[in-house]
Amino acid sequence: MTDSLTMRLARPAEDARVTEILEDGKRSIARFGIAQWQNGYPGIESVRADIARGACYVAEDADGVLLGTLALLDGIDAEYCRAQVPWLTENPFEGEDAELARYLAIHRCATAAAALKRGVMGFMFARSEEIARAQGKASIRIDTHPGNRAMRAFLSKLGYTELGVFDLTQKGAAETDLTRIAFEKLV
Template sequence: MNSEEITLRKAEIDDKNVIWGIIQQSIERRRQDGSTQWQDGYPNEETVESDIAKGFGYVLTINGEIAVFAALILNDEPAYSSIEGKWLSDGEFVVVHRVAVDEKFAGKGMVKKLFDHIEGFTRSHGIQSIKVDTNYDNIAMLKILESKGYSYCGEVFLAGGVRKAFEKIII
């Protein structure tokens, strides 16, 4: 296990098909779990292309193989400006969206590792906090956020539904 090289890097256009495959697996997993999240045609292939083109797309690789995709967006989530509740801070923040794990790596703590790397990225860029939202029925993500010390801040309205919003102060 210790010989694994885990890195977080910007996604490149050559990664698009692999990333889209991972997102399709996640969409199907959410469906099988009975979740409404990601069941309405979003995210889609254009979402992936857009994330990569805008520089939002990041991949967590294990020995060079893509294990997890996430979109990391700086200071820009219009839905977060109106929260039913209160954010912990009003400084600069990184938004984490569209987290998807390759099923080959599922159940191995990869999303926790992803969040460790995102925290390092946030700290190294001198950004105050990380904000993230998830569906009420995304139990796995809710447990991860709790275990990583994220605070529940309230509700945001996003992608046609109410989402639970969390924040963690990094610096």
């Protein structure tokens, strides 16, 4: 299946399809009975912002069908600056030069329901690691809810190190349970 996949930046006209894939991800998370992503976030506004900053990637098959998405962000991640976990790479402070961030961060990743268990997200993470290496980055960081057992197992399988629990600081109406587990992988 992954032989026929490609990963590329999403186009503005694909914002609705990317949002649909994220909605599939929300339904998958809901099966764990946790509050992550269950109150509107992420929505089309997040997708449009990721596309505008050149961070929204999609996986498509040979027929051009979009099967997965993730945001691959460069620069200092404010939440990761504040997280009191033993990062594997240097953790620059918010407000410092973005060039100091030796990592890329993956956020808002999901696979279309019709493509689950077909290797789409594994393919996308492998391509993300290639992008990180090509940009001279040392690692990739990601976080997930402690109750998201599937994502935790997936990250462990891919060689990510579970670093510890932290609470998100950007409290908003969209997310009610702010506890996350930080992961990082050297690339």
